[in-house]
Amino acid sequence: MSVASEPQESPSGSTGARPGAVGFLTDVSLCIGCKACEVACKQWNQLPADGSVAGSGLTGFSYDNTGDLGATTWRHVAFVEQAPAPTGDLLAGLLGSAPTQMAWLMLSDVCKHCVNAPCLDACPTGAIIRTRFDTVVIQDDVCNGCGYCVPACPFGVPQLGEGDRGAHKCTLCYDRLVDGMEPACAKACPTDSIQFGPISELMPRAVERVTELQNRGVEQAHIYGDRAWGGTGGINGLNAFFVLTAPPETYNLPASPQRPSDQVLPAFLTTAAAALGLGLAAVAALRGR
Amino acid sequence: MNTFARRWEPDRRGRRAAATGALAAQRGRTSADEARGSYYGVPVIHRAHWHWLIILYFFLGGITGACYVIASIAHLVGPSEDRRLVRAGRYLSFVALVPSPALLILDLGRPGRFYKMLRVVKLRSPMSVGTWGLTVFGGFSALSALVQAAEDGILGRGLRARAVGRWPSKIIGIAGMPWGLFVAGYTGVLLGATAVPLWAKNALLLGPLFLASAFSTAASAIGLALSAAQGTEPATLERLERLERLTIGAELGLLAASRARLSATAAPVTTGTPGALLRYGTVGSGLLVPLGLHAVARLTSEKTGRRLGMLSSVLVLVGGFLLRYVTVVGGHASADDPRATFDYARQEQSGTPA
């Protein structure tokens, strides 16, 4: 990973989450990669299995045969094997002198339920709404499958379903929340790597956790989803946020994504300026002598 | 669309371990090796599903909007001999408009629900404002075409038709012009307001670029129509070609600026087939060659000049279409490249004031 700047400073933990917001704290340092979240999610939401069943088989991506999030995969556990440096250390390891410890990073990825959600911004039909839990949900009966939310999301979350051609993503188990239950994935997580709760409780917990990990020598520990990382630009924080122990890119997360719709006004202004210029050019060109 | 379509599948068959050192050369390529530099090459973001329908709409949308604007301006400031130009512009605008909503609706995953677009107005969603803009503009384009048709007697000589012919077409044109400009340019803004590095990084210039291309293609389309028809004043064509040259110049400038702005992110549209199409199809034969043809045409006979003009118009139109094609297809490749997304996110951070 050719990434220069690494997070070292203590985390800010500041986001623009609204009062009463709930979300996920997903702590990679507790994840055992059991994928119970993936299965619980598919079971609760009655999502079909993906292409693996159609025979595409092994990905070879370590133990990740899911690949990424999609219309029918709303939790995805990423696996990254980090071998000790392949040159000097390996030699030493083979000669039996220096012990070499490798690392196996696992992260359960999910929709981030952004404070200012790009998918919601993009949606032209109002199918994507912000709920009273400050979560972001696609109303399937409104969605017309325009697909604009798909490239709008800087995290690659929503996707059009192959069969029904509507956009789908994690609902943070809205149907469970209204009944006072926690989302299926958090319920299933055996090590509390996925924690559900009010952001006002989860975020201080995450700050404490990062400080603790840094004190333990995990220098790269940081929050992904506050205004410093992940919840950057106009996104203003993620309600489903993470404690990471490696640069975000390791887990296929963009370090500092932007809220695409923040570009709308400036872009319309430059376009208007261009319109003015081109209009004047047309006047100049077409004026009668 | 399928998670398992494996569009991201790296060409790992042939690649031996890239690790260094004599020992490393004997190592089989591991799973960890495949995750070096990105997450196994899996895209960070999902690409849009847009293809031919949308590319064609982007092209026609530019023409419908810009034709309307050119016609209206010509009506306002042009000499009376350019009425043919005005008429052609109005009709062409309408002709290009008609398939546009159909293309958009067909592109929807659930076309039957297209009307859901009209539930809300969302200023942050270029697709929402675009829908409304296109709807309003559609009214103007149709109205102006109607008035034109009435003036031309196409609607017959009845009282009602004559009444329509007396409607204030200049005022309608002035009112519709901003909407025409909007329709011609918002598609660039729409692409820019995504997470796709190729588009997002160039968001400020994509609108102007699409708009400039809309003008050049619209001028070419009108020129082509007028040239094909008999009896157009050479001066009219001359004025149109002047407009073409100005807008081509603007387009070239914007393309150069985009190239500079995108730097490495531009790779999907500077390399491979899209790169060739953009370089030779749009910039070469779509912009530079027409400029050259204009210069050559002055030195030739009127008839040859007119033919060269027509050729130039066709080339501009093809180039304009290719520009939309390359932009959309390049965007897909850009979305599929995790490193481009990483770089975009990292650069934006360092470039954004805290």
Next chain:
Amino acid sequence: MPGLGARLGRGGATTFLQDLANSDCIVIMGANMAENHPVGFRFVVQARERGATIIHVDPRFTRTSALSDLHVPLRAGSDIAFLGALINHVLTNGLWFDEYVRHYTNASTIVGEDFRDTEDLAGLFSGYVPAERRYEFDSWRYAGQATDPAPSEDANQDSQAYDQRVGRTDGALEVDPTLQHPNCVFQIVKRHFSRYTPELVEETCGVPRKLFLQVADAITRNSGPERTTAFAYAVAWTQHTTGTQMISCCALLQLLLGNIGRPGGGIMALRGHATIQGSTDIPTLYNLLPGYLPMPNTAQPSATLADYLGQVTAPTGWWHHAPAYMVSLLKAYYGDVAQPENDFAYDLLPKIGGDYSFQPMLLMMQEGAMQGLFCMGQNPAVGGQNAHLARRALANLDWLVVRDLFETETAAFWHDAPEVRSGEVRAADIKTEIFLLPAAVTPEKDGSYTNTQRLVQWHDKAVDPPGTARSEAWFIHDLACRLKELYEGEDTPAARQLQALAWDYPDTGGEPHLDEVVREINGYTVGDGRLVLDYTALKDDGSTACGCWIYSGIMPEEGRNLARNRRGDERASLGWGFAWPANRRMLYNRASARPDGTPWSERKAWIWWDAEQGRWTGHDTADFPATKPPSFRPLPDAKGMEAHGGDAPFIMMADGKGQLYAPTGLRDGPLPTHYEPWETPVGNLLYPDQPRSPSAKLHDRPDNRYHAIGDPRFPHVITTYRLTEHHTAGAMSRFVPWLAELQPEGFVEIDPVLAGSMSVDNRDWVTVSTLRGAIEAQALVTDRIPPLTVHGQRLHQIGVPWHYGYTGIAVGGIANDLSALIEDPNSLIHEAKAFTCAVRKGRLGDVGSDETVTDRASARGAG
């Protein structure tokens, strides 16, 4: 089981999963806990969060290693060398828990002069009978014990029965409290392990000295009055020819460190799958009756009930009560037929005369000695060792009943097995008549699980099973009723057994009322049918009936099934479910207090003596007579529990002590010894003349050939394992799309150096072969299974998950086609965690001319 049983008294886990959170150091060895016990692993994570050191010793870097502080890659099967070196480290550096060892173990007991150690006999203990590959145990006894020989067993009639006669003593034992006597247990243990050095570990296990010392330091620093270390193991210790001794070696180490019976300590035996613990408690094993009463065995005096009870009743310790348990069981089995006059119908009970464990059973089928098989929740076509042979054995049956959720490989072998698909075997030639009966899955039936920590938890039916699927209870009940009807009026031994069987469970729609079954398991007085409170109420005069004495107390009164309880707390959660025995969560917990009854430390207090109330009290139910004071001293000729002092925590043992040296109970020696796996690329540095287990049970035959030590054709070590995403032989997971997609097909894990030498990249196809079979799979090239340096040579290990087969959604080569039939002499479990193999690039068809594959084919032809 015998591994823990022989040293501690019971085969069950000494502690419970939740207690792992109290550990200061957890060593996970022979287990991949995060992957195979992910829910229990949460307590390991909790311990780590509280500052505990987590160490994972395993050939592979797994999801468990990922969450551990230290991963120690060792050569598969070299565990005793590693554990023995830890023991030696403790003993040579004076790091044992002295007060614990002196009071709670048999360290001071003096062993008879006839005993000879492996150090004296170049790798053999005294008493070895080479022709029969077994030991006579007489010379292992304590000094001064009666000449009455310990039961010596006919070589043809192996069973692990009677092993609870561990440490049976006749009269007072000779002891040396100073631990200096050359033949005292402490000195014997010390001498036995004196050559297990860090250097040996480096040479034999491939673990660098420095790494070994890190582990040694961590466990010794975290043991003592203030701190405790726990060990967790699973089937990766049991599946070796020396598996029982690996476990017993761990128990020995934990006794020396004083970690047994204390919070955050102990040995967490992680069971292979749900309710495996239950299926040995109320066993599906051929050689045990419920509650670990041995099955009568014709090799020992067993003709009459008195003969049998004479064998199983220990003069001292808890097994003194065996007659009450046995007679109550016979009353439960035979009801009114069982009367004092007829020895409680003891003669109706089958007596075993040989090894009817699973592997010999396969051979009996293969040879035609066994004509029919019920397969319920088992898939031997995938899970059977030498699975190719297992399928041939199935094909030789007259009839086969498979009750399962899907058409498993075992039900489908006749048309879908690789050898049928390839045309090697013709479906038409298979005579077996197969009945596939649909089974109900957990939420579709009432019942219980006894999990890894002996905890019984009830579950209620939530939905009706689909179609004609039915519960096991329905099926067994129906079968029993039909059999009784069928044999009515017949006068044969088999008919008499069935006629006598008390089978009067009320049922609804064929589903027997399980409350009635629980009642019977709990036990009741025969006269009035009142439930007994616990097993102390059981009598040997026929006045009580009890289906499984260790579960007695699960239903102390009508309608109150404690397994339904769901009250948890931060400690022992006594209000959650029911743990046998008598709802004790931590076994041997008397050891959590000093000999005088006070806690070793405030931090590690668990139960203690309350002098005012005159009873043991604390966070758990005492695993000790509740009112026996610490100061109690037995009278010289006392029997049963009266023979134990107030400081003898190991109540099942004759002497109440933890057995550092086990004079009986283990067939392959009183002490663990490093032997190589049966198939190994290297020799034994400690005992070059006795490289492998001298008493492993072999089945050397043309269709089950073994690789010689260092066979150059099979240079690599192979280990099989499981994945979180699948369940054992796959019937419950490979057919479920949501699970199948997570690990959609089989693979082989190979290190990059070995892969590089074959020009294999990640996801290239490879073929793995042994003399038993060959499979193909894609390679997962990974640094997680690093090459090791053993005996100065580089050694590669490869890993193959064994879930896959040919039916279902997720399919792949059958790993057990590679493994061999071979048995640990104690547990009769096979050796799938360490054997040798060849690996080649390419698919099966590509290596048709391969020497090892041809060998296999000719071997099969010969067989």
